[in-house]
Amino acid sequence: NAGVTQTPKFQVLKTGQSMTLQCAQDMNHEYMSWYRQDPGMGLRLIHYSVGAGITDQGEVPNGYNVSRSTTEDFPLRLLSAAPSQTSVYFCASIKRGALSTDTQYFGPGTRLTVL
Amino acid sequence: GQQLNQSPQSMFIQEGEDVSMNCTSSSIFNTWLWYKQDPGEGPVLLIALYKAGELTSNGRLTAQFGITRKDSFLNISASIPSDVGIYFCAGLNYGGSQGNLIFGKGTKLSVKP
Numbered sequence: 001n002a003g004v005t006q007t008p009k010f011q012v013l014k015t016g017q018s019m020t021l022q023c024a025q026d027m028n029h030e031y032m033s034w035y036r037q038d039p040g041m042g043l044r045l046i047h048y049s050v051g052a053g054i055t056d057q058g059e060v061p062n063g064y065n066v067s068r069s070t071t072e073d074f075p076l077r078l079l080s081a082a083p084s085q086t087s088v089y090f091c092a093s094i095k096r097g098a099l100s101t102d103t104q105y106f107g108p109g110t111r112l113t114v115l
Numbered sequence: 116g117q118q119l120n121q122s123p124q125s126m127f128i129q130e131g132e133d134v135s136m137n138c139t140s141s142s143i144f145n146t147w148l149w150y151k152q153d154p155g156e157g158p159v160l161l162i163a164l165y166k167a168g169e170l171t172s173n174g175r176l177t178a179q180f181g182i183t184r185k186d187s188f189l190n191i192s193a194s195i196p197s198d199v200g201i202y203f204c205a206g207l208n209y210g211g212s213q214g215n216l217i218f219g220k221g222t223k224l225s226v227k228p
Contacts, residue, residue: 004157033215042121042220043158058215063140090157092216099146099163099207106157 003027004093006107013081021076021110023091029103031094032074034066035059036087037109043090049074076079081114088112121204121219128194129227136222137188138204146207147180147187148216153200161202194226212213 007022025032031061033048036056045058062080065077074093078085087108093105121138128134138147146165150158152224162173164180164187171178189205191198204219 023208035218040220042218043205043216044218047217048215056215082121092157099160100150100164104148104163105161108157109155 004091004105004107006089006091006110008110009108010111011113013078013112015082015114017081018077019081020077020079021030021078021089021112023074023076023107024026024072025074025093025105026070026072027093027105029093032066032104033092034064034093035090036060036075036085037090038088039059040089046076046089079110081113083113086112086114119204119206119217119219121222122223123222124220125225126127127225127227130194130196131222132194134191134198134224136190136202137186138219139186140146141185142156142206143178143184144206145184147206148205148207149178149187149189150205151200151204152228158203176216191224194224196226196228199217199224206211 004025015066030051034046035043044060046064047066048056052068052071053067068074091107119138119140120126149162151160151161162178164172167184168182176194201221201223203221205216
């Protein structure tokens with residue numbers, strides 16, 4: 001298994017540009033989530049999904065859209081990038097059931113800078 | 116929204132020392148998790164706790180789920196240089212989706228050889 005993969009690893013955008021951060025997992029996990037990590041802030045939930053076709057908002061959803069058309073993929077879209085969206089973005093996947101060290105994984109992150 | 120208060124924010128210790136960090140919340144959680152994040156990497160789950168009072172170990176790491184369900188601590192015994200990183204607690208509350216974890220702000224651990 002490749003685990004959770006994220007692309008790109010680094011991205012620089014200009015204010016107002018749009019882009020999609022990709023996340024994929026090959027473990028057939030039901031739950032997938034997007035977090036952003038800012039210095040001193042820990043990880044904050046943006047959006048999450050409990051299965052294909054089902055998404056919900058997290059703590060900081062404004063400025064981001066998601067969709068979950070397949071179990072494997074959970075892309076995060078920035079429709080009009082703003083400097084406040086400069087951050088490191090992590091995707092996570094979780095297998096339904098009791099959380100354990102072999103049922104929950106984070107991707108390596110996407111480092112986004114918005115100028 | 117819900118918050119987890121994690122302390123200390125940072126620690127500088129000598130190799131071989133024991134480390135203790137904790138998380139508290141005003142809300143009840145039904146699952147507590149402890150993660151470690153190395154520079155440039157995503158967090159990795161170290162320990163998961165499911166029941167109030169539960170004490171769980173993973174090698175030199177020991178974590179406990181507080182009796183009140185509002186706190187948890189993580190101990191690292193006999194620290195080594197590779198323990199360096201940021202440690203996060205996270206909680207999952209009753210009725211919450213497993214996709215919706217709430218994280219503390221992290222404890223940055225530095226170990227001097």
